[in-house]
Amino acid sequence: MKIKSQLFLIVKSLLLLLTFSFSLSSSAADNKAVRLVVAAPHIVEMLYAIGAGDSIIGTTEHSDYPQAATKIPRIGNYAGLQVERILQLKPDYIVAWKTGNPEVDLNRLEKLGMTVVYSNPTDLKSVADELIMLGELTGQKSKANQIATxxxxxxxxxxQKYKTHQPISVFYQLWTAPLTTVANNAWPQQLLAICQVDNPFIALKGDYPQLSIEHVMMAKPKLIIIPTSTGEPNQIKGYWQQFNAIPAVKNKQIITVNSDKLHRMTPRALDELEVMCEKIDNARAVYF
Structure with a gap:
């Protein structure tokens, strides 16, 4: 009986050892780093935010945050992707922007056997959803959930902070030539809504309508916001000084915000949103 008992213990120990070894092997396979070609700057930024930046083996122009992203090989831009170059890189996945990358290139890559995963943030909450999706794709679930929360x-x-603040009339100068603003469900418009502003052009056709100086003069905004950055230079404040009939010009209420932060659908947008809301509050103090 004693011998049988010893044999049983030996067999049990071997089975446990084999199970443990299999578990380690499976874990190593599950945590194998994926190779990603990423076709938009906001996706690159989110991958770095969740600790998966090292998975990126190719990306598009203007992917410049964080600094490490500037060293990633380029495989095209918003106007076109270098399909042959992407095939040479042999990525596990191509992570593309549903509405910001050329559909013809993505369709070609899929036909050639590439797996395309789409990023399609449409509102402020969907940024958190995207983070979680990317975390699952790269094996960074815990970090992604933390950043999303x-x-x-x-x-x-x-x-909560700004929901009771008195609305103020704002013209958001998205671009100068042609003069372009935001409306409807545009990403910057969603951010402006948090700060409690009245956009006189919110109901125009499309999310990014073009208009004239006369439209702005008739609207008489109390504040003009100009998004600008090194990557997206925009017309400086002096452009408006000749239009003193506009309350924002007359009262020197023209502000700038960092478009590199604000216009990318990433967690960093909220940092600049906070700055913008504070600047809008300062303008309120002039009028109310």
């Missing part, structure tokens, strides 16, 4: 907490804090 922090993002939603900050978004809700900003909503």
């Amino acid at each position: 922090a993002y939603m907490d900050k978004l809700n804090r900003l909503k």
Whole structure:
């Protein structure tokens, strides 16, 4: 009986050892780094935010945050992707922007056997959803959930802080030539809404309508916001000084915001949103 008992213990120990070894092997396979070609700057930024930046083996122009992203090989831009170059890189996945990359190139890559995963953030909450999706794709679930939760907490804090503030009329000068603003469900318009502003052009056709100086003069905004950055230079404040009939010009209420932060659908947008809301509050103090 004693011998049988010893044999049983030996067999049991071997089975446990084999199970443990299999578990380690499976874990190593599950955590194998994926190789990603990423076709938009906001996706690159989110991957770095969740600790998966090293997975990126190719990306598009203007992917410049964080600094490490500037060293990633380029495989095209918003106007076109270098299909042959992407095939040479042999990525596990291509992560593309549903509405920001050329459909013809993505369709060609799929026909050639590439797996395309689409990023399609449409509102402020969907940024958190995207983070979680990318976390699952790269094996960074825990970090992605942490960043997504922090993002939603900050978004809700900003909503709560400004929800009772008196609205102020704002013209958001998205671009100068042609003069372009934001409306409807445009990403910057969603951010402006958090700060409690009245956009006189919100109901125009399309999310990014073009208009004339006369339209702005008739609207008489109390504040003009000009998004600008090194990557997206925009007309400076002096452009408006000749139009003193506009309250924003007359009262020197023309501000700038960092478009590199604000216009990318990433957690960093909330940092600049907070700055913008504070500047809008300063303008309120002039009028109310």
